[in-house]
Amino acid sequence: MSLKDETQTHQTAGGDVVRKRSKRRRCGAHCKRFWWAYLIAFACVVVLVVCLVIFVGVPNIAQDKLNEAELDIQGVNILNTEPNKFLMEVNSTITTDGSIHADVDAFTGRMYLEDHEPHVAFATLDFPETSADKMQVVNISQEVTVADMDAFVRFNEWFVERETLRLTIEGETKVKPAGLDRKYGVTFKKTLDVKGLNLLKGTEVLVDSAELFLSVDDNNRNFYGEADIPNPSHFTLEVGNVAFHQYIGDEDLGHLFIEDLILYPGSNTVNVSANLNQPRVLALLRTTPDYCKDGIIPFKLLAENVTRDGNDIEYFAKGLAVANQTVDIDIGAIIKNNLGTTIECADEED
Known part of the structure; x- marks a missing residue:
């Protein structure tokens, strides 16, 4: 008898013949009887998959x-x-x-x-x-x-x-x-x-525009000029009126002022003015070999305050006071242009 037959025949010890249905027929009968249970199970799986896609998969993909x-x-x-x-x-x-x-x-x-x-x-x-x-x-x-x-x-x-x-x-x-x-x-x-802003490195006081006076004016200033300030960032900053301490080494030699400062990305030409301790600056220029040789003095600027419309802008003031911004100023050339004299090193005059 072939294994593909739908029924199998067995003889008992008493001689009776018993016919048994194959596994395929038994499975088919089971499915016909409990089809509704399989349908519910399939629906549950579909719902679960859809829920996982909607509530887990889509949010994860979106994120x-x-x-x-x-x-x-x-x-x-x-x-x-x-x-x-x-x-x-x-x-x-x-x-x-x-x-x-x-x-x-x-x-x-x-x-x-x-x-x-x-x-x-x-x-x-x-x-x-x-x-x-x-x-x-x-x-x-x-x-x-x-x-x-x-x-x-x-x-x-x-x-x-x-x-x-x-x-x-x-x-x-x-x-x-x-x-x-x-x-x-x-x-x-x-x-x-x-x-x-990288401490505004590369700032330069323009020699040709600089004016140096022997005495202070009504605004208590004795220096006026222009400076080129680079802004390497993408930020435009409406800073306001800035007052800087000016140091040579650790010695405070006056103040530098920039009014209505706005820094645009790139190069910025701004007006500057200052109240310099000129006698001390001249003395340092004459007696310090590193300064008198080429007339260039590295001034260190440190913000003292920032105001706009009469209000203190603390966040800009503290930001600009976080460290010195060093600016090399050709004081020798400015003195020569304005006063018509050249400052020699002290040891060369002796």
Whole structure:
């Protein structure tokens, strides 16, 4: 008898013949009897898979795509500065691979220094609703109130002193993929490498514009001129009126002033004035070999205060006072241009 027969015959000890159904027929009969149970089980599996896709898979995919998106800042303007607030304008783009079509809700982004623990936000920025297009332009203009003054002072100190620093923007938002009615919670977090002011290295007082007087005027100034200040960052900063201490070595020899200072990215030509202790400067120029040979003296500038519209702007003042900004000034050439005399080294006159 073939194994493919649907029934098998067996003879008992008493001689009776018993026919048994094959496994295939028994399975078929079982399925016919309990089809409803299998259908329910299949439906449960389908529902489970769909739920996992909707509640786990889609949010994870959305978060991964948001993580892969690139935030690029083309420019930041800090304007209308006041003691605890300012106008912040940000021009930026968000770039994705364009594989997911979705709308991203507006959200509030917290800004903090990535490399300083704990992560305390110094300000918040309101990002508008965007899409997940391959290239999305995001421009923001809003008045920002300083969320934590200590954190904002620290940001300004790092920004003034360092060549680069890492700034993080983080916020909670929701994403709605195209074709779905549900929104999914995601975290927007981007850490940017931001160029700092690098202590304004390369600042130069322009010799041809400099005017040196033997006595002070009604403003208590005896020096006027122009300076070229480089700003290597993408930030435009409406700083205000800045007063600097001027040091030669460790000796304080007067003040330098810049009125209505606005630093734009790139080169900035600004008006400067000063109250110099001229007799002491001349003495150092004559008696210090490193100075008298070429007439160039390295002045160290350290901010004393910053004001705007009569208000103290503490965060800029402390930022500019974090370290000395060294400026080489050709005092010898300025004296010759203004007074018609050349300062010789003291040992050459003896």
